[in-house]
Amino acid sequence: MALEVFVEQGYHSASMDEIAERAGVSKPVLYQHFPGKLDLYLALLETSCDTVLAGVREALASTTDNRRRVRATMELWYDYVADRGAAFRLVFESDLTSDPQVRAQIDRVVDQSAAAIAEVISEDTGLPTAASHLLAVSLVGMGHVGAQNWMSRDSALDRAEAVDLVAGLAWRGIGGFPQDRVRDPHARSDDK
Numbered sequence: 001m002a003l004e005v006f007v008e009q010g011y012h013s014a015s016m017d018e019i020a021e022r023a024g025v026s027k028p029v030l031y032q033h034f035p036g037k038l039d040l041y042l043a044l045l046e047t048s049c050d051t052v053l054a055g056v057r058e059a060l061a062s063t064t065d066n067r068r069r070v071r072a073t074m075e076l077w078y079d080y081v082a083d084r085g086a087a088f089r090l091v092f093e094s095d096l097t098s099d100p101q102v103r104a105q106i107d108r109v110v111d112q113s114a115a116a117i118a119e120v121i122s123e124d125t126g127l128p129t130a131a132s133h134l135l136a137v138s139l140v141g142m143g144h145v146g147a148q149n150w151m152s153r154d155s156a157l158d159r160a161e162a163v164d165l166v167a168g169l170a171w172r173g174i175g176g177f178p179q180d181r182v183r184d185p186h187a188r189s190d191d192k
Contacts, residue, residue, distance in 0.1 A: 003044050003090060010095040011041055042101055045094070048087040049109045052080060056113045060120055066179075067171050069120065070139075074167040077143035078159050081151040092148055113140045125177045135174060142170055 001022035005014045016037055020027040034040035059072035081088045091109060096102045118136035122129060143166070149155075150162045157165070 002040055003048075003087060006041060006044065007089045011037075012095060016040075038099075038101075041096065042105070045090055045102060045105045048091050049105050051087065052076075052091065052109050053112050053116075055080060056116055060116055066120070066124060067175065070171045070174060071163070071167040073117070073139070074143050074146075074170060075163050077147040078150065078163050078166075081147040082159055088148070088151075092144060110137065110140055110144075121174070121177070124179050127177065135177075139170055139174065142166060 001024075002014075002019045005019050005022060008014075009018075014037070016027055016030060019040070020030045023030065030040075034043065055076040056073060059076045060069055062072050063069055091106060094102055094106065097106060114133060114136040116136075117139055118129070118132040121127060121135055122132035125132070127135070146162070146166045150157065150159075155162060
């Protein structure tokens with residue numbers, strides 16, 4: 001309930017009275033669990049960020065085929081936007097991004113998502129850490145910015161079409177970096 005209030009009204013306009021009312025509890029009960037509105041907001045934000053990060057790790061671990069990894073990761077962003085639109089907006093469209101605690105959580109999603117992806121890129125291609133990180137951050141941006149745009153514009157494309165397009169674009173880019181054959185001489189060329 002609180003999540004919807006924050007997303008609908010923004011942090012500054014949301015009131016603890018309305019949050020308590022929608023949650024079906026008294027305001028004192030709400031304050032027993034959260035000392036203030038910012039504490040509640042940060043708890044919701046942290047949970048939402050953890051969900052995204054767990055999804056990225058799951059997508060990367062779902063297969064060793066890198067083309068499928070790219071698709072699974074892009075599906076994560078689009079599924080997260082479509083299925084958990086409110087949580088996505090809390091993470092990526094917050095009106096409180098100037099608060100250091102909020103900014104730290106948002107940055108954590110991008111940084112840790114990119115770190116997980118960069119590790120795979122570096123291991124598979126032998127690219128230096130800095131290069132792998134830049135590619136990974138770019139892929140994360142492609143995923144979450146593309147998904148955000150798709151959702152906010154009520155695209156004529158359905159989710160599967162959008163994922164196909166963006167995953168194809170991402171794969172055509174990252175798939176151009178050859179796997180490190182020294183590490184895995186038995187890898188097939190279509191597993192890049």
